[in-house]
Amino acid sequence: MQILTSRITRAVALVAITASLSACGLPRSGPNKKEIFAGSVLEQGDSFVVAVNDRVTAATAITEELGFSSAFQNAGVVGSDTIAAGDVLSLTIWENVDDGLLAGQGANATVLSEVQVDGSGFIFVPYAGRIKAAGNSPEAIRRIITEKLDTQTPDPQVMVTRAAGDGATVTITGQIAGQGVYPIQRPTRRLTAMLAQAGGVAVDPDIAQVKVIRGSKSGTVWFEDLYKNPKYDIPLRDGDRILVEADPRSFTALGATGGQSVINFETRNLSAIEAIAQVGGLQTNSADPTGVFVFRNEPEAIAKQVLGRDDLVGPQRMIYMLDLTQPNGLFLARDFLIRDGDTIYVTEAPFTQWQKTLGAITGATSSVDSLASIGE
Template sequence: MSAVAACGLPRSGPNKREIYASSVENGGDAFIFAVTPQVTRITSQEATYGFGSAFRGAGLVGSDTIAAGDQLTVTVYENVRDDPLLGNSGQRVSALNQLQVDGQGNIFVPYAGRIRAAGQTPDSLRETLTRALSNQTPDPQVLVQRVAGDGSTVTVTGSAGTRGVFPLEQPTRTLTAMLAAAGGSTEDPQVTLVRVTRGSQTGQIWLQDLYDHPEDDIALRPGDRITVERDTRKFIALGATGQSVVPFETRDLSAIEAIATVGGLQTNLADPKGVFVFRDEDPATVRALTGRTDITTPQRVAYVLNLTEPSGLFEARDFRIDDGDTLYVTEAPFVQWTKTVQAILGTTSAADSLTSVGQ
């Protein structure tokens, strides 16, 4: 029987004894920890999402705030009939149409020069122009009208109902309002992330949290980029559960839920005492688990669950699966024994058949 076993019978991977043999304690390169309430507490570091103070502290952009790219119409009424400043003789009203605010936020108005327009409202810009022109023509009356241009827009991409470039207007000055204008999300809010990029800063939040916490409904700024995407986390299942790459279907996934997701343990193959979760663990967590202070780099870690004990089921319920984890279920010891017996019996049967043919 040992000779047959040495030939290398097919199996789904290493058994429990071989995994333990590769531990740091035995000269290997992986730390192995039995899952206990303390281990669960140390490793349960849920990723927190949300917007920083730079996002949350920004107030609403004025509904008529001028931005780079906007189109302006400036109309000047002059109190002179002869030789007006901007118009022809006898023309008291002059209209400067389609003045585009340049990339630096400025416009050019004859006799007033280069004027900073971005960040102002039409009313404040009117006052600025009135002061600038007063030195050239007596008591000018100025009217400023704005049409939102390319500079006052927000880009929405990903799994939003409608992707595109949307104007930042009074009804769409907040994140939820802009998402509503873009048709919301085509994915389940529980597993959908909303990411906002503003210059070099980025913040993200679960869509359901955005709905549940109005304080995270941040004010938008021209040029913001909003990406709506489904959670991309996944784990790998190997061993006596089959082989598959499994996406997260919920925000928080426990080991018992992961096992159930892949169809549970195969009762004719799996060793319920040898359910492993392999992970590249961060050094701070490994230091907390081992009590060592010399660990400064990520470490290979295997967490083992024993599902034959009632406490093991509770631990599997509480232990969190992380993105990129490998769930590996070892084969029960009797499986290899059965394979060995079958191989021997199969060899004997084959030999008997050859003998019969030779007679």
């Protein structure tokens, strides 16, 4: 009688455990395929679930192009001796008369040893007035002063030199070997030469970006493009700020992958298969290779092309599905490009959920057996 009671107790417990597991669910890394498809606009959700094929990979293969505008590319080269605000000039003026405008009695030369260029870029020279110095070379300033004095004293001779200051300078910060303020000199009048002067980039060149800020305008270029496209090796201007940084793009990996986290791009163009490899691949004991999903807010134009519709307005929630078990599944994953902000989610295989259920039932049944044996 006790044996029968024990068996009935175990059976009742097994039914109760199974019902409990079915009601509250088992621990898992996220939704399964069925639940993801339930979020489709064809069901009860607001997302478009699209199986990736060659047409989809072509429509979504949008790469981010960086470069400088024509305003940067067409800027003139700054001379190596260009004067800037804050520089100190030394002026020597010779007059071809014994009693000149500037020279003292018995002298025919006047030395103005410390003439500082003010914040507006001007200097003041007696009898010549305010003269624009910033942006000009010493030779240009010499000609301006000579022309202004020539109407007041015969055949003046003027010599202008920089006594102090670096002239035109740029500021370099970020992932660079030598951050600092650098003067624009004859060998460093262009971007690549200035970066070399600062010791080169301190990040993988494959993902390095160079940003140049000039006043209220800015432009960013891939470091490698500076050498592939000479037009991006722009002339530098006084006051330019150069920022070198690693590619700021990232994606999120979730589900049955080797790691669940936010991952930075390691290559300029990152495919789905490369992104999966970056996080350690699929978990061999739990991942479902038929359920690799990429979640993305797709721009209107691309969404229309992917879906073949023209009635969409604004960005659309898209869920791209990759089946790695298909004959061309790995090729499609290799060709499908990941973009900034994407979420890659890998579902668990149905067998994994069955194992969890079986393990939970087996463990719970063992506990019931223990309790039953105590009751005996």
